[in-house]
Amino acid sequence: MEFFADYFREMYDNTGWNFVFLYEQYEYDRVLEGMWVSIKLIVASLIFSLVVGFVGAWAQGANSKIVRNVIAGYIQVFRNTPPFVQILFFYFVIGNLLPTYDAGGYQAGYIDSFGWAVISLGFFAGSFNVEIFRSGIEAVPESTCEAAEALGYSRLMSYVHVIFPLAFRVCLPALNNNLVNLLKTTTLAYGIAVPEMMYTANQIWSDNVNVPEMMLFLFFFYVGLVAILVYGMHKWEIKMKIPGYG
Amino acid sequence: MSDTDSNGGTGWTPDQPMVSIKDVHKSFGELEVLKGISMDIMKGECICIIGPSGSGKSTLIRCVNALNDIQQGSILVEGLEVNDPDLNKLELRKKVGMVFQQYNLFPHKTAIQNIMMAPMHVLKKEKNEVEALARELVKKVRLEGKENSYPGELSGGQQQRVAIARSLAMTPDVMLFDEVTAALDPETVKEVLTTIQDLAEEGMTCILVTHEMGFAREVANHIYFTDRGVIVEHGTPSTFFDEAKDPRTQEFLSQIL
Ligand SMILES: Nc1ncnc2c1ncn2[C@@H]1O[C@H](COP(=O)(O)OP(=O)(O)O)[C@@H](O)[C@H]1O
Ligand SMILES: [Mg+2]
Numbered sequence: 001m002e003f004f005a006d007y008f009r010e011m012y013d014n015t016g017w018n019f020v021f022l023y024e025q026y027e028y029d030r031v032l033e034g035m036w037v038s039i040k041l042i043v044a045s046l047i048f049s050l051v052v053g054f055v056g057a058w059a060q061g062a063n064s065k066i067v068r069n070v071i072a073g074y075i076q077v078f079r080n081t082p083p084f085v086q087i088l089f090f091y092f093v094i095g096n097l098l099p100t101y102d103a104g105g106y107q108a109g110y111i112d113s114f115g116w117a118v119i120s121l122g123f124f125a126g127s128f129n130v131e132i133f134r135s136g137i138e139a140v141p142e143s144t145c146e147a148a149e150a151l152g153y154s155r156l157m158s159y160v161h162v163i164f165p166l167a168f169r170v171c172l173p174a175l176n177n178n179l180v181n182l183l184k185t186t187t188l189a190y191g192i193a194v195p196e197m198m199y200t201a202n203q204i205w206s207d208n209v210n211v212p213e214m215m216l217f218l219f220f221f222y223v224g225l226v227a228i229l230v231y232g233m234h235k236w237e238i239k240m241k242i243p244g245y246g
Numbered sequence: 247m248s249d250t251d252s253n254g255g256t257g258w259t260p261d262q263p264m265v266s267i268k269d270v271h272k273s274f275g276e277l278e279v280l281k282g283i284s285m286d287i288m289k290g291e292c293i294c295i296i297g298p299s300g301s302g303k304s305t306l307i308r309c310v311n312a313l314n315d316i317q318q319g320s321i322l323v324e325g326l327e328v329n330d331p332d333l334n335k336l337e338l339r340k341k342v343g344m345v346f347q348q349y350n351l352f353p354h355k356t357a358i359q360n361i362m363m364a365p366m367h368v369l370k371k372e373k374n375e376v377e378a379l380a381r382e383l384v385k386k387v388r389l390e391g392k393e394n395s396y397p398g399e400l401s402g403g404q405q406q407r408v409a410i411a412r413s414l415a416m417t418p419d420v421m422l423f424d425e426v427t428a429a430l431d432p433e434t435v436k437e438v439l440t441t442i443q444d445l446a447e448e449g450m451t452c453i454l455v456t457h458e459m460g461f462a463r464e465v466a467n468h469i470y471f472t473d474r475g476v477i478v479e480h481g482t483p484s485t486f487f488d489e490a491k492d493p494r495t496q497e498f499l500s501q502i503l
Contacts, residue, residue: 011332116413147350147409152339153365165354181350244398245353 016211019217027204034200037219039115041186041196042225046179048122053129058159060134071130078127083120083236084188090120091192114181125182132174136167169240180226187222197221213216258325264289264451265420266354267309270319271307280303281475287420287453292446294462295455297472298498303455306472307422310453311342338369343413344422347429349405357408358384358393360498361415369416376415383411387441403434407441414445417439421445423454457501463487471495 005023011174012018021027060071078086095116098106111119140163148158190199201214263286272280279302279322287293295303308314312328312335321328323341351360361380366370384393387407397405403470406426413421423442427435439461446452446465456462462469463483469493470480480486490496 026316141350143346143350144349146313147352148347150313150339150342150344151412152336152368153364154336157367162352162364166352170355242354242398243394243396244400 017213018208019213020208020210021204021217027162027208030200030204031197031217034195034197037114037120037195037200038171038186038197039225041114041121041189041194042183044118045121045182045186048118049125049129049179049182052122054164056126056130057133057137057164058156059110060130061137061155061159067161074123075127075130078124079131083185084122084191086124087120087188087191104168113189113192114193116192117186117194121182121189124185125178128178128181129175132171132178133164133167133172136169136171137163139170140166144223169237169242172233172237172240176230179233180229183225183229184222256325258291258322259475262325263287263322264291264324265453266320266322267306267310268320268322270309270316270321272302272309272314272316275464279475280309282319283472283475283477284319285470285477286482287451289419289451290449290456291467292450292452293466293467293468293470294454295470295472296457296462296498297470298460301472302475303472304424307424307453310420311344312338318365331448340416341371341419342416342422343408343416343420345409345413345424345426347425349397349429351404351405351409351411351412353397356394356396357389357400357404360397360408361412364368364412365415368375371482379415380411383414386414386444387411401434402430403437403495406430406434406438410438410441410445419452423452423456425455425457427456427458457502459487459499471498472499 008019008022012020012023021031056071056074059067062068091113095109095111098109098111100109102108145158145163145167148162154161160170187198189196190202193199198218201218205211205214267283267285270280270283271278283306286291293404295306296304305314309316310323310328312333316329316341319329322339326336326338327333327489341483352363358377358380361383362373362376365376365379366391367381381393384390387410389404389407389411392400392404392408395404397408400408410421410426426442427438430438434470435458439458442452442454442483443461454462466483468480469483469486469488471478471486471494479490479492481489486495487499490499
């Protein structure tokens with residue numbers, strides 16, 4: 001490990017390339033922490049966006065016109081406004097409207113910036129997921145739903161056990177795209193000071209004036225994460241492939 | 247299921263028709279498809295409905311388990327009124343099983359899972375109990391060895407027998423079959439018909455829409471001939487096939503036999 005650090009310290013002395021986080025413990029810990037927060041943020045927003053998509057696609061088929069209109073309105077708003085504006089809106093507007101508590105001298109909200117990032121990113125990507133799932137649901141034959149109905153399935157039960165599992169397989173490629181997009185969009189959380197990787201990199205280059213090096217690192221970090229996500233989705237797709245179907 | 251707990255408080259007793267259809271009218275928009283259909287099916291009877299395409303046969307049996315609603319008339323299933331806005335559909339569907347022309351299996355589940363799903367999800371039965379029942383049904387429809395195949399890996403006839411087993415797993419009192427052999431190869435028609443015949447002989451109440459005249463003659467207790475939304479003629483197989491009076495029936499039979 002010593003050798004590794006020395007190598008990059010020497011590289012800085014000889015070439016001016018300053019990968020400070022590879023030879024200084026303090027910066028190394030900061031990067032590790034930033035990466036960890038990013039991963040937590042990505043996983044949480046991904047899951048939340050899938051839940052929003054699952055529930056929203058279900059509600060879109062509701063009998064109540066009001067429910068359907070609410071979902072349609074939600075989709076319009078979140079698809080057609082910048083996600084960065086959405087994050088700021090959630091954090092500064094909605095966050096301020098909610099009750100606060102005394103956190104030793106200052107007022108703090110019950111939801112921190114990380115929480116707001118998950119909520120706003122989840123709703124942002126969720127609005128696309130609703131549409132994606134709906135396109136999948138439309139591909140499920142009416143006759144399959146009728147078979148479930150004839151067996152006594154309620155609308156919700158047939159959605160959970162029959163319609164959604166089939167729809168999900170159909171729309172995996174589109175879902176894949178949207179989730180990759182969401183992964184990259186999580187960097188916007190830096191706007192509300194969530195200490196994720198983008199934010200941490202910014203802090204490090206402010207202290208060390210090594211913007212190109214940190215930028216290079218960010219590219220590698222996100223390319224790596226996207227590769228892992230795409231690989232995982234691909235494996236999942238293979239695992240869910242139905243023998244003799246489609 | 248004993249008769250005391252199957253009447254569900256409707257006062258139905260086994261000496262009354264299990265399915266009683268009275269003056270049923272059904273329209274899709276302007277198009278009146280059923281124009282006053284009546285028939286009674288007793289417990290343990292097997293009846294066949296035949297008639298030209300478009301005469302409303304599918305619509306009629308879909309009305310029996312409330313997949314279609316009706317505008318006028320009454321359908322009683324073990325005393326349960328189907329034409330009632332407050333109908334408990336779950337109660338009805340526990341009594342009535344249905345098999346479709348296109349099988350409509352759940353493609354993402356194996357044969358045995360298809361059979362087990364509804365009893366577990368709808369009736370909330372224990373997995374072990376359901377699995378034992380499902381294995382029995384697999385044997386009954388002669389599909390041993392195919393338990394873990396997906397529908398896409400089975401022939402039409404095999405899929406249709408899974409579909410029959412899937413319906414039977416809900417322990418219905420009446421089975422509806424809508425042209426269940428119409429999409430099958432001639433060689434596989436027989437294996438499905440044999441399965442239905444076994445069922446009928448065990449005393450299952452069956453309502454079949456079919457064009458298999460040999461089967462109707464041999465298995466049915468009663469045959470109904472429908473055309474353009476009305477029952478033109480009905481009778482026991484021997485009177486129906488040998489003494490058909492209505493020219494429409496005679497013409498249909500001459501074409502099909
Ligand atoms: N969902 C529907 N909407 C409108 N018309 C329908 C619908 N289902 C059936 N029909 C019409 O009702 C008539 C009877 O159809 P069907 O009951 O399927 O006849 P059969 O099973 O005897 O061939 C046909 O003219 C058909 O076009
Ligand atoms: Mg039909």
